Amino acid sequence: MNLLPSTLSFSSVRTHLPILAAATDAGTADDALVLAGVLLSLAVIYFTSKLGGEICLRLNLPPVLGELIGGVAIGVSALKLLVFPEGSADAGDSLLMQFLQATSALTPEGSQSVFAVQSEVISLLSELGVVILLFEIGLESDLKELIRVGPQAALVAVVGVVTPFALGTAGLVYLFHVPVIPSVFAGAALTATSIGITAKVLSEIDRLNSTEGQIIIGAAVLDDVLGIIVLAVVASLVKTGEIEISNVIYLIISAGVFLIGAILLGRFLIPFFIRLVDTMKTRGQLLLASLVFAYILSYTAQVIQLEAILGAFAAGLVLAETEKREELAEQIIPVADILVPIFFVCVGAKTDLSVLNPTVPSNREGLILAVFLMVVAIIGKVVTGWSVFGQPGINRLAIGIGMIPRGEVGLVFLGVGSASGALSKPTEAAIIMMVILTTFLAPPLLRIVFGTAETVPTVEEAATEAVEATRKQ
Amino acid sequence: MNLLPSTLSFSSVRTHLPILAAATDAGTADDALVLAGVLLSLAVIYFTSKLGGEICLRLNLPPVLGELIGGVAIGVSALKLLVFPEGSADAGDSLLMQFLQATSALTPEGSQSVFAVQSEVISLLSELGVVILLFEIGLESDLKELIRVGPQAALVAVVGVVTPFALGTAGLVYLFHVPVIPSVFAGAALTATSIGITAKVLSEIDRLNSTEGQIIIGAAVLDDVLGIIVLAVVASLVKTGEIEISNVIYLIISAGVFLIGAILLGRFLIPFFIRLVDTMKTRGQLLLASLVFAYILSYTAQVIQLEAILGAFAAGLVLAETEKREELAEQIIPVADILVPIFFVCVGAKTDLSVLNPTVPSNREGLILAVFLMVVAIIGKVVTGWSVFGQPGINRLAIGIGMIPRGEVGLVFLGVGSASGALSKPTEAAIIMMVILTTFLAPPLLRIVFGTAETVPTVEEAATEAVEATRKQ
Numbered sequence: 001m002n003l004l005p006s007t008l009s010f011s012s013v014r015t016h017l018p019i020l021a022a023a024t025d026a027g028t029a030d031d032a033l034v035l036a037g038v039l040l041s042l043a044v045i046y047f048t049s050k051l052g053g054e055i056c057l058r059l060n061l062p063p064v065l066g067e068l069i070g071g072v073a074i075g076v077s078a079l080k081l082l083v084f085p086e087g088s089a090d091a092g093d094s095l096l097m098q099f100l101q102a103t104s105a106l107t108p109e110g111s112q113s114v115f116a117v118q119s120e121v122i123s124l125l126s127e128l129g130v131v132i133l134l135f136e137i138g139l140e141s142d143l144k145e146l147i148r149v150g151p152q153a154a155l156v157a158v159v160g161v162v163t164p165f166a167l168g169t170a171g172l173v174y175l176f177h178v179p180v181i182p183s184v185f186a187g188a189a190l191t192a193t194s195i196g197i198t199a200k201v202l203s204e205i206d207r208l209n210s211t212e213g214q215i216i217i218g219a220a221v222l223d224d225v226l227g228i229i230v231l232a233v234v235a236s237l238v239k240t241g242e243i244e245i246s247n248v249i250y251l252i253i254s255a256g257v258f259l260i261g262a263i264l265l266g267r268f269l270i271p272f273f274i275r276l277v278d279t280m281k282t283r284g285q286l287l288l289a290s291l292v293f294a295y296i297l298s299y300t301a302q303v304i305q306l307e308a309i310l311g312a313f314a315a316g317l318v319l320a321e322t323e324k325r326e327e328l329a330e331q332i333i334p335v336a337d338i339l340v341p342i343f344f345v346c347v348g349a350k351t352d353l354s355v356l357n358p359t360v361p362s363n364r365e366g367l368i369l370a371v372f373l374m375v376v377a378i379i380g381k382v383v384t385g386w387s388v389f390g391q392p393g394i395n396r397l398a399i400g401i402g403m404i405p406r407g408e409v410g411l412v413f414l415g416v417g418s419a420s421g422a423l424s425k426p427t428e429a430a431i432i433m434m435v436i437l438t439t440f441l442a443p444p445l446l447r448i449v450f451g452t453a454e455t456v457p458t459v460e461e462a463a464t465e466a467v468e469a470t471r472k473q
Numbered sequence: 474m475n476l477l478p479s480t481l482s483f484s485s486v487r488t489h490l491p492i493l494a495a496a497t498d499a500g501t502a503d504d505a506l507v508l509a510g511v512l513l514s515l516a517v518i519y520f521t522s523k524l525g526g527e528i529c530l531r532l533n534l535p536p537v538l539g540e541l542i543g544g545v546a547i548g549v550s551a552l553k554l555l556v557f558p559e560g561s562a563d564a565g566d567s568l569l570m571q572f573l574q575a576t577s578a579l580t581p582e583g584s585q586s587v588f589a590v591q592s593e594v595i596s597l598l599s600e601l602g603v604v605i606l607l608f609e610i611g612l613e614s615d616l617k618e619l620i621r622v623g624p625q626a627a628l629v630a631v632v633g634v635v636t637p638f639a640l641g642t643a644g645l646v647y648l649f650h651v652p653v654i655p656s657v658f659a660g661a662a663l664t665a666t667s668i669g670i671t672a673k674v675l676s677e678i679d680r681l682n683s684t685e686g687q688i689i690i691g692a693a694v695l696d697d698v699l700g701i702i703v704l705a706v707v708a709s710l711v712k713t714g715e716i717e718i719s720n721v722i723y724l725i726i727s728a729g730v731f732l733i734g735a736i737l738l739g740r741f742l743i744p745f746f747i748r749l750v751d752t753m754k755t756r757g758q759l760l761l762a763s764l765v766f767a768y769i770l771s772y773t774a775q776v777i778q779l780e781a782i783l784g785a786f787a788a789g790l791v792l793a794e795t796e797k798r799e800e801l802a803e804q805i806i807p808v809a810d811i812l813v814p815i816f817f818v819c820v821g822a823k824t825d826l827s828v829l830n831p832t833v834p835s836n837r838e839g840l841i842l843a844v845f846l847m848v849v850a851i852i853g854k855v856v857t858g859w860s861v862f863g864q865p866g867i868n869r870l871a872i873g874i875g876m877i878p879r880g881e882v883g884l885v886f887l888g889v890g891s892a893s894g895a896l897s898k899p900t901e902a903a904i905i906m907m908v909i910l911t912t913f914l915a916p917p918l919l920r921i922v923f924g925t926a927e928t929v930p931t932v933e934e935a936a937t938e939a940v941e942a943t944r945k946q
Contacts, residue, residue, distance in 0.1 A: 034593075035600050036775040043768040046761040053755040063755045104776035120507075120590050121597045127508050282526040282536045284810025288519040291811065295516040302509040303577035331807045337757030338764065338808055 030114060033106050037118040040096060042342070044081055045122075048074050049341035062443040064200040067341055069440070071348020082349045084119045091115035122346065127308070129336075129343035130196050134309040135294050136336050137199045137208070137217065138316020139329050143263070145214045146317070152388045153218030159387040160219065160403045161226045164190035164380025171372060172427075178369075181238055182427045185417035188234045189431050190377050192227050194407025194439065195220035195309070196343065201443045202402070207450055212395050215388065216402035221313060223403070225255040228306060231413060238422050254304050259314060262297055266318030274322055287331045290319055347407065351436055355429040366429030373434040378404060398449040405442035410435035503587060506579050510591040513569060515815070517554055518595075521547050522814035535916040537673040540814055542913070544821020555822045557592045564588035595819065600781070602809075602816035603669050607782040608767050609809050610672045610681070610690065611789020612802050616736070618687045619790070625861045626691030632860040633692065633876045634699045637663035637853025644845060645900075651842075654711055655900045658890035661707045662904050663850050665700050667880025667912065668693035668782070669816065674916045675875070680923055685868050688861065689875035694786060696876070698728040701779060704886060711895050727777050732787060735770055739791030747795055760804045763792055820880065824909055828902040839902030846907040851877060871922040878915035883908035 052070025053063035074081040081095045091097040091111040101111055146153070169187030172178040178186070198220055202208045208217070229251045232244075277289050294315035301311030319328060357363055381403040385396030414431050417423045423431075525543025526536035547554040554568045564570040564584040574584055619626070642660030645651040651659075671693055675681045681690070702724050705717075750762050767788035774784035792801060830836055854876040858869030887904045890896045896904075 031596070031600075032775060035597065035781055036772050038597060038601070039604070039768040039772040039775065039781060043765045043772065046765045046768075050753065050755065050758060050761055050765075054753055054758075057754055100776070105778075117593050121594055123504070124508065124511060124594050127504075128511070131512070280523065280527055281530055282523065284807065284814075285523060285527075287807055287810050288523055288814070292516045292519045292523075295512040295519075299509050299512040299516065302505060302512065303573070305578075308508055308512060331810075334757065334760055334804045334807045335811055337760050337804075341757075341761070 030106070030110060033100065033104055033110070033114050034117045034121070036104060037097070037100050037114055038121050040100065041082060041118065041122050042125075044074060044096065045342055045345045046338075049345050060447070062201045062204050062447060064197060064204065064344055065440065065443040067344035068197075068348040068351075071345035072351055072353060073348075074345070075349025075351065077351060077353035082122075082345070084123065084346075084350060085116055122342065125339065126343040126346040129339035129341070131294075131298055131308050131312045132332070132336050133196055133200065133340045133343065135312040135316040136329075136332050136340075137195075137203070138313040138318075139320045139325065139332065140203065140208050141217060141317055141320060142209055142214065143317050143321055145209070145211070146218050149211060149215045149218055149391075152391060153215050154222055155387045155389070156215060156219035156384045156399060156403065157222035157226055160193065160223060160381050160384040161191040161230065163383055164376055165230070167380055168373060168376045171376060172369070176369060176372070178424075178427060181422045182417070182424060184234055184237065185413065185423060186373065186427055186431055188230050189406065189410050189413035189417070189435070190373065190380060191223070191230050192406045192410040192413060193220045193223040193381070193403050194405045194410070195224060197405040197407045197439060197443065198402045198446070200340075200344075201446050205447055205450055211391060212398045212402070212450075215391075215394075215399055219384070219399075219403060221310065224307060224310060225251075225259075227413075228255070234413075238417075251305065255306055255310075258301060258304060258306060259310065262300075262311065262314040263318055266293075266297075266314070267321065270318060270322055274324060277324065284331075286324055286328055287335070290315075290324075290328055290332075293319070347439075352432070353436065355432050356436070362425065363429060365426035366433065369426055369430030370433035370437075373430050374437055377406070377434050377438050395449065398446065401442060401445045401449050404445070405439045406435045407439045410438070503579070503583060506573065506577055506583070506587050507590045507594070509577060510570070510573050510587055511594050513573065514555060514591065514595050515598075517547060517569065518815055518818045519811075522818050526814075533920070535674045535677050535920060537670060537677065537817055538913065538916040540817035541670075541821040541824075544818035545824055545826060546821075547818070548822025548824065550824060550826035555595075555818070557596065557819075557823060558589055595815065598812065599816040599819040602812035602814070604767075604771055604781050604785045605805070605809050606669055606673065606813045606816065608785040608789040609802075609805050609813075610668075610676070611786040611791075612793045612798065612805065613676065613681050614690060614790055614793060615682055615687065616790050616794055618682070618684070619691050622684060622688045622691055622864075625864060626688050627695055628860045628862070629688060629692035629857045629872060629876065630695035630699055633666065633696060633854050633857040634664040634703065636856055637849055638703070640853055641846060641849045644849060645842070649842060649845070651897075651900060654895045655890070655897060657707055657710065658886065658896060659846060659900055659904055661703050662879065662883050662886035662890070662908070663846065663853060664696070664703050665879045665883040665886060666693045666696040666854070666876050667878045667883070668697060670878040670880045670912060670916065671875050671919070673813075673817075674919050678920055678923055684864060685871045685875070685923075688867075688872055692857070692872075692876060694783070697780060697783060698724075698732075700886075701728070707886075711890075724778065728779055728783075731774060731777060731779060732783065735773075735784065735787040736791055739766075739770075739787070740794065743791060743795055747797060750797065757804075759797055759801055760808070763788070763797075763801055766792070820912075825905070826909065828905050829909070835898065836902060838899035839906065842899055842903035843906035843910075846903050847910055850879070850907050850911050868922065871919070874915060874918045874922050877918070878912045879908045880912045883911070 048070035049067045052066030052068075052073075054066070056066030056069070057063050071082075073079060076083045076089065076093075079095060080093060083089045083094045085091075091108075091114070094115060097111050097115050100106055100114070101108065106114060165187040167187075168190040169183045172183035172186055173180060195217070198216055199208070202213045202216065207213045229248055232247055232251055273289065273293065277286050280289070294312050297311035297315045298308040299311065301314075302308040319325065354360075355363055355366060358367055382397065382400035384403055385398070385400035388394055388396060388399060410431070414423075414428065414435065417428070417431070521543035522540045525539030525541075525546075527539070529539030529542070530536050544555075546552060549556045549562065552568060553566060556562045556567045558564075564587070565581075567588060570584050570588050573579055573587070574581065579587060638660040640660075641663040642656045645656035645659055646653060668690070671689055672681070675686045675689065680686045702721055705720055705724055746762065746766065750759050753762070767785050770784035770788045771781040772784065774787075775781040792798065827833075828836055828839060831840055855870065855873035857876055858871070858873035861867055861869060861872060883904070887896075887901065887908065890901070890904070
């Protein structure tokens with residue numbers, strides 16, 4: 001209580017007067033220009049996501065693929081409008097920052113700090129985007145159906161981790177004579193499944209609540225947990241040469257306790273939650289109360305070394321069980337609309353396609369490895385469909401293909417492997433190509449195997465269907 | 474195109490694996506923990522905004538006042554849950570960061586960078602919040618009505634700048650023998666009007682589209698422009714001892730050209746915009762296309778040294794003229810619900826109430842000055858109501874009171890004055906108190922003078938009214 005007036009903060013306040021911002025704080029990034037940069041980035045991201053989405057829809061491809069490809073087009077691989085300050089990229093490499101410099105009072109020196117802060121903000125918004133996406137997926141999922149298909153989903157997840165890991169590691173060691181450690185890393189990268197991409201496509205083609213859809217979602221969620229464990233094992237193997245059993249056990253127990261605990265606790269608390277929301281009268285009461293719940297679970301998952309998206313998914317699942325489901329699902333749509341595209345466009349923008357260029361001689365060894373990894377990546381996941389038992393008439397191919405995209409999760413393995421110094425350039429390039437191709441191939445394949453390529457519902461049709469579905473209940 | 478694979482970015486990607494994040498990048502803030510910190514901050518902010526809002530609503534006070542007071546309660550003045558790294562505050566001063574340290578693997582050293590990045594992100598979200606708020610206000614405003622009341626609004630704005638500036642500066646110099654430069658700064662701080670707070674209250678009591686409401690909004694928008702000009706004049710006076718006429722002329726012309734140009738250009742482009750949106754079929758097409766438009770205008774306003782919120786307001790005004798108004802207004806509600814409270818809670822959290830403590834002797838001189846400034850602040854704005862001409866039966870007191878809150882705009886003046894070193898501690902404290910009191914006093918006063926204190930519409934009533942209003946059209 002004894003802070004002097006001079007400690008009052010003017011950071012948010014400086015932004016109101018660009019012209020004088022420099023006078024109040026010359027040392028740090030100019031907040032007014034950071035805001036300008038963020039606004040411009042968001043305008044570019046939204047434009048790209050809609051342009052890509054609309055084009056793909058007209059080509060009978062999933063809109064999310066258009067967002068990814070749009071991201072690639074404006075990202076580090078092509079236009080360099082949206083680049084991030086990792087690796088060797090700096091403000092000078094970003095066309096968007098150059099535009100900001102050309103149109104504002106920003107100096108080349110100042111632009112480095114504006115670039116850094118703006119990139120942090122956009123990255124964080126994209127992470128919030130995937131949190132909201134998984135919350136929405138949870139809200140659209142059916143907990144009872146998920147529990148019913150639980151055993152099948154668990155088997156799909158385990159088969160989808162063991163098969164590509166074993167095939168990939170053994171193949172690299174015996175066929176290509178790659179050393180063991182990088183082979184293990186490449187094998188580990190093959191185990192990932194990007195729940196975000198598959199779930200988004202399933203939602204787009206209205207198959208999220210099919211039995212196949214729920215098995216895929218359940219397996220992808222478990223795969224996320226398994227992926228964390230595999231990565232912990234591999235990383236400790238690289239660092240110490242042995243596996244820290246205690247850490248592996250900790251992760252398995254905490255993941256189990258968290259998911260079951262969140263759902264049980266949630267169900268217990270939900271009646272109080274609904275009663276509380278019903279007594280509230282200010283604007284946005286249901287949405288904000290639900291997000292408080294979702295963010296607390298996400299926070300908890302994140303700090304116990306799981307992932308924020310697991311918490312968001314659990315929160316969505318719990319709230320889906322309540323009478324507020326429809327109202328909340330409707331309110332979350334615009335929120336997801338403004339945040340989720342940031343995630344997909346950023347994933348695309350951060351993807352470096354230059355490793356696919358066969359005219360660069362140093363890429364060739366990687367390309368050969370990549371072909372092998374691709375084959376393993378597809379076979380290793382497609383077989384999972386045949387591990388499903390007790391579901392006659394199920395579309396096994398669809399389940400297998402739903403597990404194919406590695407997306408950002410595959411890149412995590414690469415990131416850790418790359419930082420450990422264990423990977424050679426060709427192996428690294430091969431993993432990147434495998435991640436890129438599985439990510440971009442799975443969405444159109446998924447549509448084809450679900451037989452929906454010819455009958456893409458438009459927004460209006462989907463809305464009509466949703467309303468009809470509601471009435472039937 | 475020749476970036477090597479090792480330059481691939483893993484920043485977003487690191488966040489997926491908190492346990493291994495440190496391995497990939499030890500130098501910068503741990504993104505996984507930044508995400509955890511942001512999620513926790515947002516949960517706290519939402520909880521606070523709803524608790525404060527609900528309590529105020531039950532006391533027949535405007536909910537936005539509850540959000541401000543809630544912000545004060547969790548901010549630097551009281552609980553220190555949400556503090557910002559300006560002045561002398563660091564991660565150790567933030568209870569939220571201490572909680573994050575206690576619950577995660579965060580080290581005290583790492584917490585400084587996490588604190589810095591997380592605070593930047595929350596500050597930027599709060600700025601996006603006020604951009605969205607002004608977009609929504611623009612969307613709810615009636616351009617024809619605004620133009621109709623334009624002359625009155627302009628007069629109100631000018632009177633509301635000249636009167637408090639003249640009274641305040643002269644009073645400080647002649648009655649209190651304060652030197653000229655700090656007196657001019659204090660006078661300048663008296664000219665501000667916080668459009669955010671007034672507009673939010675008007676919207677809450679459903680008076681935004683009354684003649685009074687539109688005069689207040691028009692005057693507050695113009696006051697924002699005048700404020701920028703006054704501040705530019707005062708700052709150049711302090712720096713060089715003379716007024717840079719060229720800069721003043723530039724600001725006046727650019728503001729005029731921007732506002733009129735944006736509206737004219739917008740009207741010209743709108744038919745194409747609507748046709749484009751109608752051909753789009755992917756989710757969120759109207760919302761994202763509108764936000765691209767709003768963000769581009771905001772960006773433009775920001776880089777030509779006006780304010781982003783002016784661009785957002787102009788974009789809202791233009792889109793309000795279209796047939797998509799209702800649909801867009803409905804979709805923007807959840808977006809505003811999740812962003813706008815961040816702004817109000819942050820304004821509260823950054824307000825340091827310790828200067829109001831009369832038991833601290835050094836506060837007393839400031840308190841006396843503050844009483845004088847408060848009187849001038851209220852009189853100087855209340856008189857503006859009587860400058861309205863040709864509107865018989867108008868509620869003049871309501872207009873005057875609507876112009877009272879200085880809010881964040883008043884703090885900008887303080888920030889610039891403080892940085893220039895021209896202000897003594899008592900003068901600084903007095904300005905802070907004036908800003909705090911006008912900001913917190915205006916919302917309840919506004920309700921009283923509009924005679925709505927007894928008939929606060931609940932969310933449901935407001936929604937019903939809105940639906941009825943739509944049907945009547």
